[in-house]
Amino acid sequence: MRHAIDLEWIDRNPVVDVEKLTGGEYEPWPEDKLKAFEAECEEASVERIVYELAIGTGQRLGDCISMKWDDFDGEYMKVVQEKTSAKIQVYCPTRLQRFLETVPRSGTHILAKNPTQHMGKRKVQKKVEAIREAIGVLSGTNRLVPHGWRYTAATQLADASVDMRDIQAVTGHKTLSMVQKYTAQANQTAASRRAQTAREQSRNETGKR
Structure with missing residues (x-):
């Protein structure tokens, strides 16, 4: 719009002074909701696979959908993050390693649409939405979103007293400030x-004197 003013196509910028919308922060999923989601999913269903990939690797939903079987060597998952183009290798926890052993292979991608393409992001989101609705976190004050799984992974690492730089190695954030944003709640609680x-x-020791 500023460029359009410079070219004299318009005489004012219509987006100047527009108030910034206030939105909620993403929240990590509490343990009871994680368990509820797992219980509602069928084994090796699309929604369970993307959930395990997201929780296990700490990656964004779109990056999980893009993961290929060749990216996984049995321990590490290669990831090219769509948002930042960062190339990282994430060690997969034992739970994820064992889960992937149970997933049928029907294409080059873990979430395969056909032998060569991955499933569409919106289709995966719709399947996840059905589970979220079933467990009461699709809307309202209890709303939780799939991106919260990334926060969940970071929070679980912080709860385990993992160093922030090591958490950064898992999530792939470019700055420690972003990691700190993800782990602030866990750090404050600890x-x-x-x-x-x-x-x-201190008070007990004082009382003994």
Whole structure:
């Protein structure tokens, strides 16, 4: 629009002073909702496969859909992140390794549409939406979205006291500030526990004197 003004095609920029929309933050999925999603899925269904890939590798939904069998060597998953074009290798936890052993191979992609193409993102999203609706997280105050699985992976790593740079090696974020955004809740929770535990220990020691 600024360029259009420079060319004298328009005399004002219609997007200037438009208030920024306020939106909610993505949330990691709580443990009970993760279990509910798993229970609602059939074994090796599309929605269960993309869920396991997302939780296991910490990658975005679109990157999980693009994963090929050749990308997985039994331990590591090669990923070319669509958003950043970053090329990374993510070690897959034992749970994901074992799960992938149970998934039938019907094409070059793990989520195969046909022998050479992966499934469309919208089709996968629709299948996931059906499960989200069934467990009550599709809309309203309890709404949870698939991108939250990426937050879940980062949060679980933070809860395990994994160093931020190691978390970054899993998620593929280019900056530590983004990792910090993903793990802030877990870090705050852990820090509050350390602080309150130290407080109790200090008061107990004082009381013994």
